[in-house]
Amino acid sequence: MKKSQAVVIGGGPAGSSAAYFLAKQGIKVNLIDKDSWPRDKICGGGLTTNCFPVLQKMGLMEELDKIADFKFTGYVIYSQEGAKIQAPVRQRIGKGSEEISYSYIIDRKVFDKILLDKAREAGANIFTETEAVEVDISQDIIVETKQEENFVCDVLVVADGSGSSITRKFQQDVHKGSAIAIKSIFTGVKGLEEKMEFFLDDDVGFGYGWIFPIGRGRANVGIGLDIAYLKQRNKNIRQLFAEMLERPLIKPRLEGAKMEGKPQSFPLRMGFDLSSFRKGRVLFAGDAARLVYPLNGEGISYALQSGEVAASVIADALKEPVDFCRLTRYERQSAKVFSDFKAATRMQKLMGSPRIQRFVYNNSVYDDKLGQRAMGILEHSSDVKTFFNIRSIVQGFYIAFKRRMNKQKVDRGQK
Numbered sequence: 001m002k003k004s005q006a007v008v009i010g011g012g013p014a015g016s017s018a019a020y021f022l023a024k025q026g027i028k029v030n031l032i033d034k035d036s037w038p039r040d041k042i043c044g045g046g047l048t049t050n051c052f053p054v055l056q057k058m059g060l061m062e063e064l065d066k067i068a069d070f071k072f073t074g075y076v077i078y079s080q081e082g083a084k085i086q087a088p089v090r091q092r093i094g095k096g097s098e099e100i101s102y103s104y105i106i107d108r109k110v111f112d113k114i115l116l117d118k119a120r121e122a123g124a125n126i127f128t129e130t131e132a133v134e135v136d137i138s139q140d141i142i143v144e145t146k147q148e149e150n151f152v153c154d155v156l157v158v159a160d161g162s163g164s165s166i167t168r169k170f171q172q173d174v175h176k177g178s179a180i181a182i183k184s185i186f187t188g189v190k191g192l193e194e195k196m197e198f199f200l201d202d203d204v205g206f207g208y209g210w211i212f213p214i215g216r217g218r219a220n221v222g223i224g225l226d227i228a229y230l231k232q233r234n235k236n237i238r239q240l241f242a243e244m245l246e247r248p249l250i251k252p253r254l255e256g257a258k259m260e261g262k263p264q265s266f267p268l269r270m271g272f273d274l275s276s277f278r279k280g281r282v283l284f285a286g287d288a289a290r291l292v293y294p295l296n297g298e299g300i301s302y303a304l305q306s307g308e309v310a311a312s313v314i315a316d317a318l319k320e321p322v323d324f325c326r327l328t329r330y331e332r333q334s335a336k337v338f339s340d341f342k343a344a345t346r347m348q349k350l351m352g353s354p355r356i357q358r359f360v361y362n363n364s365v366y367d368d369k370l371g372q373r374a375m376g377i378l379e380h381s382s383d384v385k386t387f388f389n390i391r392s393i394v395q396g397f398y399i400a401f402k403r404r405m406n407k408q409k410v411d412r413g414q415k
């Protein structure tokens with residue numbers, strides 16, 4: 001039986017971040033992961049600048065620059081009709097900080113390893129090939145593993161991802177409101193720029209297709225969408241992916257390119273709900289806490305952030321005199337840190353209709369401000385709550401409508 005103050009289940013970004021910040025605050029922590037490492041994770045590998053604050057605190061920015069597959073400086077969205085909106089990466093992390101104009105696409109096998117190594121370096125004990133199979137919370141928390149080594153602790157962080165074998169024991173409807181994504185690697189892709197490319201399509205609803213460059217003519221190519229929407233379409237994800245690759249906008253982008261191996265799919269846990277964050281002395285982080293952003297499928301930065309929040313709350317509760325009631329701060333803190341998830345979920349519902357989505361993106365081509373706003377929806381650079389400023393939306397559409405009319409007049413005149 002291994003004893004520690006805290007145990008973390010899962011060595012992905014959420015688990016490594018939790019273990020790192022716990023160890024840094026002097027908490028004795030054991031982290032267990034079922035896989036043999038370095039392990040891969042089915043993912044697009046796109047990092048937004050939202051990841052930077054936590055990575056900076058972990059002292060990983062320099063290493064990230066070295067290990068990243070690709071540095072990108074902009075985004076492009078193609079609507080189904082071929083409308084193209086472009087925007088540079090432009091973010092500030094914190095008031096008064098310098099503007100950041102790039103971010104990275106990473107290989108999860110490499111990225112997750114540097115995170116886990118950092119947690120180990122900070123003092124966390126890491127046990128790989130150790131799978132949690134049961135959790136007993138009746139007194140001290142006991143985590144039973146398949147390998148028959150048991151772990152005892154005062155507080156448990158469950159960061160087992162969207163596969164969620166342990167989360168499932170605590171939460172009902174684990175996949176309610178979730179999405180699914182499929183990815184593949186293509187080689188010999190021509191015309192790749194320093195941009196993440198997104199493709200909208202009625203068949204993926206408020207999801208998208210993507211082409212993310214990963215260097216040397218290679219690209220991570222995939223699609224992601226709401227599971228309920230996929231069911232409505234009566235299709236499976238592989239079938240839909242194959243169809244998307246034949247679409248008039250995507251097909252020419254992959255002309256002459258070759259798919260490496262088979263596409264791989266995995267669920268993403270959405271449906272933000274603070275009641276999924278904690279059960280007594282068990283805290284959930286990352287995908288286990290449904291922290292995938294509903295407007296773009298981004299989960300890495302939120303996994304990192306929730307690991308940090310969980311660690312700070314646990315360290316506070318374990319301070320003498322130990323008071324587990326202080327763990328209730330986890331929901332309160334998370335409500336602040338992830339405050340835009342609620343608005344984003346509302347927006348996802350609103351934009352769930354392909355007709356509304358098409359209207360927004362097609363009009364966005366005619367107005368820069370609206371374009372930036374529509375882009376902000378996908379890359380999460382702007383405050384989503386501002387999207388509900390009705391006056392500016394109406395203004396944006398009015399300007400876009402006028403420009404569209406003018407353009408049509410000019411086009412007719414040219415004919």
Ligand SMILES: Cc1cc2nc3c(=O)[nH]c(=O)nc-3n(C[C@H](O)[C@H](O)[C@H](O)COP(=O)(O)OP(=O)(O)OC[C@H]3O[C@@H](n4cnc5c(N)ncnc54)[C@H](O)[C@@H]3O)c2cc1C
Nearest residue numbers: 010012013014034043044045046132161181286287299300
């Ligand atoms: C196809 C696809 C593309 C995506 N693209 C992006 C993207 O471009 N950008 C982005 O930000 N997000 C993306 N995501 C989402 C992102 O991958 C997740 O949100 C992120 O990995 C969540 O991190 P995590 O630490 O919570 O879980 P994970 O990274 O899934 O880590 C969970 C860990 O728990 C371990 N584990 C599970 N069960 C047990 C157990 N019983 N015992 C011990 N260990 C266990 C696993 O081995 C794993 O290492 C994508 C997801 C998919 C499916």
